[in-house]
Amino acid sequence: LQRFKEGKVYMPEQAQEALRNFFRKGNLIALRELALRRTAERVDAQMRVYMREHAIGKVWPAAERLLVCVSPTPDSARLVRAAKRMAEGLGAPWITAYVETPAQLRLPQGARNTVIQTLRLAEQLGAETVTLPGQKMSEALLAFARDRNVTKLVVGKPRRRLWQRILLGSIVDALVQGSGDIDIYVISGEREDAAPAAPDRRRERAIDWPSYGWAIALVALTTGAAWLMFPFFELADLIMMYLLGIVVVAMRHGRGPSLLASVLSVAALDFFFVPPYFTFAVSDARHLFTFAVMLVVGFVISSLTVRIQAQAAAARSREARTAALYAMSRELASTLGVDELLTVALRHVSEVFKSQVVVLLPGPDRSLTAWSGGQFQLDASELGVARWVYEHRQPAGLGTATLPGASALHLPLIAPRGPVGVLGVRPADRHALDAPEQLHQLETFANQTALAIERARLADEASDAQIRMETERLRNSLLSSVSHDLRTPLATITGAVSTILENGSRLDDRTRQELLESVRDEGERLNRLVQNLLEMTRLESGALQLRKEWHSLEEVIGAALSRVGKRLANRRVTTRVPPSLPLVPMDDVLVEQVLVNILDNALKYTPPGSPIEIIATATDRAATVEVADRGPGLPHGEEDKVFEKFYRGRSDGERGAGLGLAICQGVVRAHGGRIWAQNLPGGGVAFLFTLPITDAQPTVDG
Structure with a gap:
């Protein structure tokens, strides 16, 4: 401001105008804050790259960064809000993470809905949200925290009793032991007025009786095979046969039938192959230890097999989601034009989510109109939901807490320069988008679509700018060429005519004839120039x-x-x-x-x-x-x-x-x-x- 007053930036009258309209003290402070934030982000990114390149595993607390871990419990929403206030107080970015362990994969639908609602709340509050796969929650969190240079890790209070924590362990204890330079905050957050929603128990898992029947049949088949082997093999070999049957049951029919197969295998081994035969009595006490070990091994094998299958299913699901997103992104990258991009996006969304899809785009007056290639019609109420989504930049409609009575789920298409439209999805099954991963994938598709639309519009703007530049260049070239080619013959004609008018009586016939011929020649030259200009105009306008x-x-x-x-x-x-x-x-x-x-x-x-x-x-x-x-x-x-x-x-x-x-x-x-x-x-x-x-x-x- 002092430089402005001294006239070192603008002229005095311009400086006063600039000070009144833009270069106010508040604006300059805001610009300084933005510049410092941008500088801090660039330095932080460069530091993280340096740490990765030099395999630095510990945290460098150059700037505060928070990581809050959420779980399927209703208290996670309070934890997110508390972390938000903590991040605001520190002026630090914050991340909300959910660890998807094998145990978490078996959660009921109500608990999974709680997770997605919590992550969505964190996004609305300004957090970056991530879902981390891992065997142990503490190991996955600490590895991610070190990779992102997190300085403070926020978790909720443990719910287990003291004796349960001693016997089964606690995530808080594991985080404290492995945290190193990371600060661990254990908080509960403030109580909310509304009571947490009861878990969704509408879909109780039915008992799969055929699987249990197959488990019994497989144990009987294994017993028959062992009976044929009994005269020629030792008892340990027969135990291996039963363990093999338990593995087969676990792979084909899951945890419950495999546990039943473990119990039945021990009972069959005792009844048929341990003296006294055909009774459950045991003459040698050492066999009791064998039975116990066999039962434990059977339980462990069944649990590990089921866990591996769950992890494989989760990996296949992630692979399918990644492949679908890659296919859509690759096709969008090779497509030009907004209409063509929307055709590609609607086809992929419709195929992946088994839904009818529509896109609404803003007009010049910012009013939303449905794109002509949509797959269903929107009534007045659905248009109202779409307008709310566009104005508030938040999802609404089917399956959300905002206007849930709508027949379709509406997602905002947000690009770097602002919202570019609304994506409406009407699934064939109203519960098809209840799964958290489905909703996250749909939001990712919407983000990719928004970026593609923004890219197409920027390309159109760049093309228009290029055309304007080319037009300006051609105009300047035309003016330069024509002005020179017009000025030369006109000067010759003007000079010749002026000479004849001023000195006509004193000129001899030969000189007068030469002057007149020069006028004629230059006139013909002008005629050729004008004719060429007219012909070029006809060619470029298509009028030829x-x-x-x-x-x-x-x-x-x-x-x-x-x-x-x-x-x-x-x-x-x-x-x-x-x-x-x-x-x-x-x-x-x-x-x-x-x-x-x-x-x-x-x-x-x-x-x-x-x-x-x-x-x-x-x-x-x-x-x-x-x-x-x-x-x-x-x-x-x-x-x-x-x-x-x-x-x-x-x-x-x-x-x-x-x-x-x-x-x-x-x-x-x-x-x-x-x-x-x-x-x-x-x-x-x-x-x-x-x-x-x-x-x-x-x-x-x-």
Whole structure:
């Protein structure tokens, strides 16, 4: 502000205006805070990269960062709010993490809904949310905390009693023992007014009686096999047979049937293979220890097998979600245009979530309108839900706490520059999106769609900006070329006419004739320039209409030579047109203009008196015209550039506006032919163009 007052930034009157409108003290403080925050984020990111590159496992407390761990209990919402207040007090970013252990995979639907609601609450409060897979919750949390350089870890108070913590352990104790430099905060959060919701018990798991039947049958089958082996094998070998049966039951039918198979296997071993036979009595007390070990091993094997299967199922589910997201992202990345992107996004969302999908996009007045490719119609109430979602940037509708009576779930499409629309999803099963992973995946799809829409719009804006820049460049080039080419002949005409008017009586006839001829020549030059500008305008606007008729190339070439005849007075022009050359369908006026422009180009860029040659040939499919000169030729690599608008080569004499050859290219392409330039071996350049002959030659009836 002092520099402003001293006039070191703006002029005094401008400085006062800037101080009143923008550079106020509050604005400058806010800008300084934003700059410091951005600097801190960049330094923190660089530090974490350095730690990973040098395998530094401990935490460097360069800046505060909080990590709060949530669980399926209703108290997790209070824990999240308490962590939010703690993060605000420290001015630190915070992360909310949920660890998905094998035990967590078996939670009922109500508990899983609690988790997703808690994570959603954390996102609304500004936290970054993550779901961590792992065997032990404490190990997964500490590994993630060290990777993200977390300085404070917040957990809830343990619910187990003291004797349970001693026997079974506690996550708080495990975190404290392995935390190292990380501070552990154990809090309960403030009590909420509303009582926690009761767990959802609508879907009790039914007993799978057939699986238990298969477990009994498999134990019986194993007993039969062991009975055949009994005379030839030891008791330990028979125990291995029963353990193998327990593994098979655990793999095929789950925990309960495998536990039953363990108990039945011990009982069958005792009844059939331990003396006294066919009774449960045991003569040797050591067999009791064998039975106990066998039962424990059976329980452990069944538990481990079921856990591995649950982990494999979770891994397959994650793989399927990742593959679906990758397929959609890959297709979005290779698609251009908002309509095409929305078609791709709706197809993927509809296929993955078995739903009908609609997208609403904002108009110029920010009112939402349904995209034409949607899969269902929205009534007035659904449109109201979508408008609320767009304005508040939060999900609403089916399965949420906001307007749950809606028939569809509405998600905001939020891009870096703000909301770009609303995604509406109406699943065939109203409970299809109850699973937390399903909802998270849908939100990820929505985010990818929003980013794709933003990318397409930015591409359109960049294209428009490029077009405006190109238009401005062409306009400047046109003004520069035309102003020069208009000013030169106008100055000549003005000077000649002024001389005749002022000194007409004192001029001899020869001088007067030369002045009048210069006026005529410069007038013709102006006429050619204006005609070229008009032709280019017609070509670019698409207003050029061909009037094709069958004409003789010899006559068109003769007409072009007549138009530039006076300028060719000191040139030797050779034409080679075979008498058998067929008629060609063309617009003779425009093709004549092509020849005139090529000849005019040769006159400008070749030495005076150098020869010009015109050759015409034809095949069954096309006629080719070649105009060759013996000038300096074209620089290497510029054979195609000469046909660009406003391109002009080096010339010591008269220069044009750089439109003649561009017009030639437009006319020839309009006829369906091609035009090109090539340097000649002996010096000079040849311009060739073709005119297609697509129809049969006309006949003259006698």
